[in-house]
Amino acid sequence: MMASTLTLPQLQAGIPTTEAAALFDSLPAVTIADIVGQTWHGGEVPTAHPMDGLLTISGWYGKRFDDANQVHPLLFGEPGALFPVNPKLVPIGLLNKIGPKLPKRPIPGLSTGVKAAKTRRHRARLRVVEFKAGDGPAKSSAAMVYDDLPIIDHFRWLDTDILLGAMDLRGSEHPYFFYLERD
Numbered sequence: 001m002m003a004s005t006l007t008l009p010q011l012q013a014g015i016p017t018t019e020a021a022a023l024f025d026s027l028p029a030v031t032i033a034d035i036v037g038q039t040w041h042g043g044e045v046p047t048a049h050p051m052d053g054l055l056t057i058s059g060w061y062g063k064r065f066d067d068a069n070q071v072h073p074l075l076f077g078e079p080g081a082l083f084p085v086n087p088k089l090v091p092i093g094l095l096n097k098i099g100p101k102l103p104k105r106p107i108p109g110l111s112t113g114v115k116a117a118k119t120r121r122h123r124a125r126l127r128v129v130e131f132k133a134g135d136g137p138a139k140s141s142a143a144m145v146y147d148d149l150p151i152i153d154h155f156r157w158l159d160t161d162i163l164l165g166a167m168d169l170r171g172s173e174h175p176y177f178f179y180l181e182r183d
Contacts, residue, residue, distance in 0.1 A: 014046035020177045025136025027156035032126045039064045040180035049176045071124040088148040089117035133166045
């Protein structure tokens with residue numbers, strides 16, 4: 001697997017959408033077997049997307065891929081005290097519209113609302129899906145399909161323990177980019 005020419009700190013600092021899309025399209029595909037049975041912690045790749053900053057202010061931790069049909073797409077909390085949240089209870093459409101107006105730091109009291117959306121049920125599945133984020137070639141790679149939302153998170157290898165994710169949200173002009181690091 002080839003490593004990206006961009007480092008994680010560079011991505012965390014932010015890059016233009018077109019550069020993030022080109023990078024994503026150039027990266028190696030991920031198999032479902034590569035990522036199941038693991039918890040991944042993550043963060044955002046700022047690209048001036050309307051949702052930039054929302055993962056940070058929400059206290060999002062990452063994702064857990066128990067197997068191909070049992071995925072917790074939204075984990076919150078701290079290691080040792082992680083809990084899954086039902087994404088259906090998160091107002092993604094509203095957040096997409098008001099995201100640019102929100103502060104880019106944790107909001108006091110938000111964790112109480114997040115805890116109210118706790119779930120025990122898995123809320124997504126892994127499938128191999130063909131996708132391209134920009135003008136590059138489409139590739140078939142592991143993707144997380146939400147059960148109740150029009151969202152597919154596509155994954156590519158940034159490095160041996162880091163995935164670059166592209167959230168394909170119906171109605172969004174460009175993907176929302178994020179990364180996941182293997183715990």
